[in-house]
Amino acid sequence: MSLVCLITAMTAEARPLIESFNLKALPQKGLSAWVGEGVCLVQTGMGQQRAESRIDALLANQLGISAFINVGIAGGKRQLGDVIIASSVHDQLSGKTWYPHLPPSSVLSTANSSTISSTNFSDDSSEDAFADTFENEQASCAVDHCAVISVPEPCEHYRSDCVYDMEASAVINTTSKHTDLSRIQTVKVISDNPDNPLDDFSVKNVTPLMCNTLPLVTALVDWLSAESAARDVQDFRGQVNTLVTHITGLCHHSVTETHQLRRYLERFLALNGELPTLEQLGQLNSSQALLQRLNDELNNHAVNY
Amino acid sequence: MISTLYIEHDIAEHPRAKAIAARFPQSRQVFIERYGDVFNQSAQNFRQQKQQPALILAKKYGKRVLPTPAGYHIGGQRNYYFSHMLNCVYDCRYCFLQGMYRSGNYVVFANFDDFFDDIRSTSEEDPTTPAWFFSGYDCDSLALNPITEFTNEALDQFATMPNARLELRTKSTQIRPLLKRDPVANVVVAYSLSPAAIAEAHEHKAPSLQKRIQALKDLQSAGWSVGLRFDPILYADNFKSLYAELIDQTLDALDVDAVHSVSLGPFRLPKPFYKRMIRLYPDSELLAQPMRTKTAMVSYPQETEQELLMFCENELLKRINKSQYFPCVSISNPVNLAESDTTKTNTSENNQSLHKLARRLEPQS
Numbered sequence: 001m002s003l004v005c006l007i008t009a010m011t012a013e014a015r016p017l018i019e020s021f022n023l024k025a026l027p028q029k030g031l032s033a034w035v036g037e038g039v040c041l042v043q044t045g046m047g048q049q050r051a052e053s054r055i056d057a058l059l060a061n062q063l064g065i066s067a068f069i070n071v072g073i074a075g076g077k078r079q080l081g082d083v084i085i086a087s088s089v090h091d092q093l094s095g096k097t098w099y100p101h102l103p104p105s106s107v108l109s110t111a112n113s114s115t116i117s118s119t120n121f122s123d124d125s126s127e128d129a130f131a132d133t134f135e136n137e138q139a140s141c142a143v144d145h146c147a148v149i150s151v152p153e154p155c156e157h158y159r160s161d162c163v164y165d166m167e168a169s170a171v172i173n174t175t176s177k178h179t180d181l182s183r184i185q186t187v188k189v190i191s192d193n194p195d196n197p198l199d200d201f202s203v204k205n206v207t208p209l210m211c212n213t214l215p216l217v218t219a220l221v222d223w224l225s226a227e228s229a230a231r232d233v234q235d236f237r238g239q240v241n242t243l244v245t246h247i248t249g250l251c252h253h254s255v256t257e258t259h260q261l262r263r264y265l266e267r268f269l270a271l272n273g274e275l276p277t278l279e280q281l282g283q284l285n286s287s288q289a290l291l292q293r294l295n296d297e298l299n300n301h302a303v304n305y
Numbered sequence: 306m307i308s309t310l311y312i313e314h315d316i317a318e319h320p321r322a323k324a325i326a327a328r329f330p331q332s333r334q335v336f337i338e339r340y341g342d343v344f345n346q347s348a349q350n351f352r353q354q355k356q357q358p359a360l361i362l363a364k365k366y367g368k369r370v371l372p373t374p375a376g377y378h379i380g381g382q383r384n385y386y387f388s389h390m391l392n393c394v395y396d397c398r399y400c401f402l403q404g405m406y407r408s409g410n411y412v413v414f415a416n417f418d419d420f421f422d423d424i425r426s427t428s429e430e431d432p433t434t435p436a437w438f439f440s441g442y443d444c445d446s447l448a449l450n451p452i453t454e455f456t457n458e459a460l461d462q463f464a465t466m467p468n469a470r471l472e473l474r475t476k477s478t479q480i481r482p483l484l485k486r487d488p489v490a491n492v493v494v495a496y497s498l499s500p501a502a503i504a505e506a507h508e509h510k511a512p513s514l515q516k517r518i519q520a521l522k523d524l525q526s527a528g529w530s531v532g533l534r535f536d537p538i539l540y541a542d543n544f545k546s547l548y549a550e551l552i553d554q555t556l557d558a559l560d561v562d563a564v565h566s567v568s569l570g571p572f573r574l575p576k577p578f579y580k581r582m583i584r585l586y587p588d589s590e591l592l593a594q595p596m597r598t599k600t601a602m603v604s605y606p607q608e609t610e611q612e613l614l615m616f617c618e619n620e621l622l623k624r625i626n627k628s629q630y631f632p633c634v635s636i637s638n639p640v641n642l643a644e645s646d647t648t649k650t651n652t653s654e655n656n657q658s659l660h661k662l663a664r665r666l667e668p669q670s
């Protein structure tokens with residue numbers, strides 16, 4: 001089962017997501033992570049280094065994560081509560097830029113967001129505000145996209161063509177070692193702007209703001225879970241790997257032989273639509289004999305149209 | 306169809322880029338410095354992007370017209386290719402673009418005028434020898450025409466370049482712009498053809514063989530010069546009946562004597578491309594078939610390749626004149642690309658060397 005992993009920095013950012021996706025805490029010391037049906041979440045703490053180390057720690061659990069969504073707050077010259085999806089993520093320190101492969105417009109058009117005005121979140125923390133916001137009729141406005149610039153320190157140079165955050169680049173830098181850029185998305189909600197600068201910012205405001213991201217995050221989770229090309233390859237490889245593990249457990253194969261075995265079995269599955277049974281493979285007492293047998297089978301496979 | 310448009314700042318104000326962008330009013334627009342920032346970045350998945358490609362509008366700098374691989378020609382002595390577009394709307398499982406590019410997004414270089422200027426000056430370098438220009442090396446020449454309107458502009462330009470010849474290599478049936486105008490004498494529209502069942506199995510999203518033959522017929526009836534490209538020839542146990550039928554079906558539909566050229570090409574891929582392709586498509590039946598890897602190239606075992614090519618050559622030569630026939634390798638004495646001088650190419654997977662490897666292949670489409 002493959003999971004979509006949500007990544008947030010703060011507890012207040014994580015909470016609406018944990019509730020919305022009905023996630024349960026993953027009992028692991030030193031790691032704030034939750035898991036549910038098709039979705040997991042890791043809360044990394046603030047800053048780039050923490051983001052990298054916590055994501056690595058989560059991935060070490062081999063949960064079967066196949067996609068990532070970084071969700072959090074950001075500053076920009078936009079309305080408080082506006083939600084954007086990142087069309088690019090730029091790391092201000094290294095100068096590196098990533099361009100995620102964005103989902104089809106149809107995915108985003110199902111994810112209309114509502115905007116919380118600055119008057120209704122100031123004192124209204126917690127679940128009630130979250131529930132109200134999420135359950136109310138959503139205002140119909142398309143999800144906007146823009147550049148996300150990750151900065152090492154909080155910054156108040158608000159611009160209209162980008163938003164500033166502190167983790168997105170670390171998240172994309174780490175996760176892009178595990179999957180491709182169509183399976184890593186970044187969603188930000190505006191938490192400070194020129195009229196509501198960082199000095200006025202309170203962590204209490206974060207949870208209701210994050211509620212605005214839920215329609216988009218839900219749509220992205222659905223899309224990433226259903227995406228067939230990646231799933232097909234993953235399922236295909238999964239079947240082959242299971243058999244490889246089984247065979248190499250019964251009969252020693254060197255590293256090179258294991259690679260060869262894997263590719264032979266992939267080819268077998270591609271050509272026949274199913275893997276060979278253990279009976280078909282015969283006695284598993286020699287890796288060389290097994291590879292030879294598979295190679296012969298593959299060479300003799302009928303190709304007809 | 307296109308949800309995301311990436312637009313280079315340098316081309317954003319170009320009227321053609323604006324016209325193309327205007328065709329996608331619902332698309333999100335992302336402005337970028339250079340197309341390579343998006344197209345060549347790491348951690349991309351060609352197969353995934355192919356499901357929902359973005360369109361990148363860019364300006365082509367540097368060399369826009371390049372010499373074809375040694376030995377590739379259809380009768381001319383000076384042979385060049387150009388790529389006003391990278392990637393293709395179709396999804397043929399044997400296509401080397403899958404192994405060459407990290408990205409499945411489309412790139413359109415909107416500065417067509419610069420391409421035409423380069424083509425004109427290249428053709429004028431030797432006014433006594435016609436120069437051939439092959440389009441469709443890194444894309445299908447016609448398939449994206451409704452968006453780019455490249456064909457009309459190219460035809461207008463080539464009509465004024467008597468010393469230049471153009472091959473539009475395609476599988477597309479977007480031939481309306483050609484049928485609407487008088488034929489241009491120095492232009493050949495060349496169709497890549499495979500047996501119907503093979504096309505159906507491996508040439509995803511491309512028009513059926515029937516439709517391609519109909520397009521050829523319509524073009525020929527309208528006076529256009531047409532070419533036939535049986536390339537790549539793919540193996541099947543029943544290849545003889547498949548290819549005999551393909552050749553008959555195609556030639557029966559056409560005025561054979563009026564066919565400009567017929568070429569034949571084997572299935573070959575540079576090893577790094579092949580490796581990338583099986584990583585992307587481990588489940589592909591075509592790529593799971595027995596192949597031989599020799600030095601830098603992957604192909605069918607030599608005997609299989611020879612049998613395929615010789616059979617097709619014999620079938621073709623029963624119906625066409627030798628003067629119309631241009632095999633992509635010498636069939637009785639196959640050029641071993643792996644051992645040709647181009648093996649000096651470094652096969653490490655940097656872009657430049659991948660491009661060099663690709664230039665040892667025949668044009669796609």
Ligand code: SF4
Nearest residue numbers: 393395397400669670
């Ligand atoms: S082989 Fe030609 S038609 Fe097929 S995907 Fe490649 S460029 Fe397109």
